[in-house]
Each structure stands twice: as structure tokens, then as C-alpha cells.
Amino acid sequence: MSLRSRDFTAAESLYRQAAEAEEAALRELDQGKRRTLGITAVSAAALYYKARAFGEAENLAYQWLPHPSLPEFAAGKLRGLLQMSWAARAEEKHDIRFAPTDVVVSVRGREVVYGGAPLDLIVHKVSEVEKLFFRVTEFLLGREHRVRGEVLRDVKEMARLWLFQVAPGSYQFMVRVQESSQRSLLEDESRPDATKVSQTFLAVVRASIQDPEGALTRLVSRPEYRRTFLQMTRNLAPTRRTAFDRIDIREAAEPPASAISLAPEARTQLNAALRAERPSEGAAEPSVLRGTLRAIHLDQKWLSVTDPQEPTKHTKIFRTSDAIDDIIGPMVNHAVIVETELDGRGQHVFRDIELDEDA
Helix, strand or coil: CCCCCCCHHHHHHHHHHHHHHHEEEEHCCCCCHHHHHHHHHHHHHHHHHHHHCHHHHHHHHHHHHHCCCHHHHHHHHHHHHHHHHHHHHHHHHCCCCCCCCEEEEEECCCCCCECCCCHHHHHHHHHHHHHHHHHHHHHHCCCCCCCCCCCCCCHHHHHHEEEECCCCCCCEEEEEEEEECCCCCCCCCCCCCCCHHHHHHHHHHHHHHCCCCCHHHHHHCCCCHHHHHHHHHHHHCCCCCCCCCCCEEEEEECCHHHHHEEEEHHHHHHHHHHHHCCCCCCCEEEEEEEEEEEEECCCCCEEEEEEECEEEEEEEECCCCCCCCHHHHHCCCCCCEEEEEEECCCCEEEEEEEECCCC
């Protein structure tokens, strides 16, 4: 509660008290209860870390890592806490401060192994997470919905993202938002800070998955932003044939069980939510095209898809006014699924697009 109300001094003091109590309990434990011993050792070190008592966290880890009764799962978590503690010491040395709400992204299953994953998969997912952070920042600033063009410099400065390693389990990385070193005297105090950006990112993803018609509508009243958030969250989720089974997203301070989980079923649900956001116009005939995205011209509001079986056959899709270039741009020369409607002249009218990860 102190942390969420931004009373960081009180929060750190309370975390230290909890850590000291947990360490006292650890000393009293029966050495034969290995699992309880491991859980308590990790808990005590994590509480010291949250108190920013990095020396105490490291000393406790060094003390228990060689202990013969410590189970391997706890040893792995203590090594991860050591890494995080070393990184935090470096931040203090270089006077870098981050929002207290850190976001952990875990990619799990299939070709993902303990601490490793295909490079193209991770680079792609990191890029998608970054773009969603920037969109959230633009929304919080009250900016016009950006259909094309680069992210403005002030948005990147407000949401300056850092990527950190975390203890391996599946393949995990942590995104942290750097706090501004100083606020301008003329800066509007109502402008969102780094903490607000991180918390809203998590809230948007959770609402998109769990309650797009209710919670997301209340959180994001502007329909153009709501649709973009649904598209970006959908694109994070796997299909049934991709190199991973699911992505879990959570606040670092929360237990893994609280994570927002994006599995193939989530992609199906989000596609349904997107269709509900943009109901069909009239009696237009729905159509789904699969092929390779070869050309786009968003200013003239069209794109072209090539049939993989007939490379000379191109289908032009019109009225792409709702297409977002930082979503659609990376899809060029990749297999895509385009949802369209046929108008009265038999032309394909754009509705939605996503990568065809099953191709």
C-alpha cells in the first residue's frame, strides 16, 4: 500500500522489517525441511532486495547458496536475485532511477528452453512490447491517435525503456521504465510519470485479455486507441503452431501465479473483441485472404497480398484508413491473414490484418 501510494521511504522500511523477521524465521527452521528452507531463504533475500538493502540480500544469498539442504529451485532464484542486486547497485552508482513497477515478460513452451529461445522470436516480441509501451504513453499524454509516422522524441524520453535479464525459468526478460532525472519547472505536474506508464501498460494488457467490453472500455474511452491496444495485445499471443506456447506478463513484485497469460485461446478471444469493436457495415460479404504482404501505401489507403501458390496473382485491398503503420510495416514480405469485406463492386475492403504464424 505504501509503494502504490508512492511513499517509497515507508515501503522500504516495511520491506526491511519483513526481511528481518523472515531471516529470523529461517534460522529457526528444521534443516530437514528442504523445500520450506528454500522458499524462506528466497523470500528473505527478495524482501531485502525490495527494501533496497542490497548488501543484506547478497550476504544472505552467499550464506545459503552453498548450504547442502538448499534445493536447486531456490538456488536458481537466489542466483537471479544476485544478478538483480548487482544491476541495482550499478543504477545507484550512475544515478539512474526506475519506476518501481517493473514488467516481467516470460515466453514459454515448445522451442523455448531453460534460459534460451530462438533469436528472431525474442527480438520480435521485445519490439512488440516496446511499441505497446509507446502507444500507452501517447494515450496517457492525450495525443491524437498516430496512424503513421515515427514515435515523437518526447514520448520516447517519457517512456525510456531498459531491458534487463531475470533469473531463467523459461525465457524471461524484464522491462523497466527510467524515471526522468528532473522535471522541468514549466512541466505540467499532471503529465504521467514512469510509474503511471508501467502500471497502465499492465492494466491495458490485463483488460484486453480479461474484459475487453467492460474494463478496457472504462480504462480507454477512445475507440481508436482501444482497437489498437486490442490488435497489439493480440499480436503478442501465439497461435497453435508457433515456436512458443504462451507469453506471461506480470509486475515483477507480484508472484508468477498473478501473471496475465496469453495463449492461443487469447488470440481467438481478442479477434472476437476486435470484430465487436468494428461491426460489419451493411450486408457486406466477409472474406479472409492468406498470402504474402508485398506492398502497402497507407497514404493512398491500399495494400497488396500475393497468393503463395500463384506468385503473379496479387489481390489489392482498399480503405486501409484504420491500418497502423508500426503494426503493419514489419509484416511486409511475411505471410499474413487479412480480414476483408467485399463491397458492391467486388473490391476487398480492409478490416484487420495479422501475421500468419501457421504458414
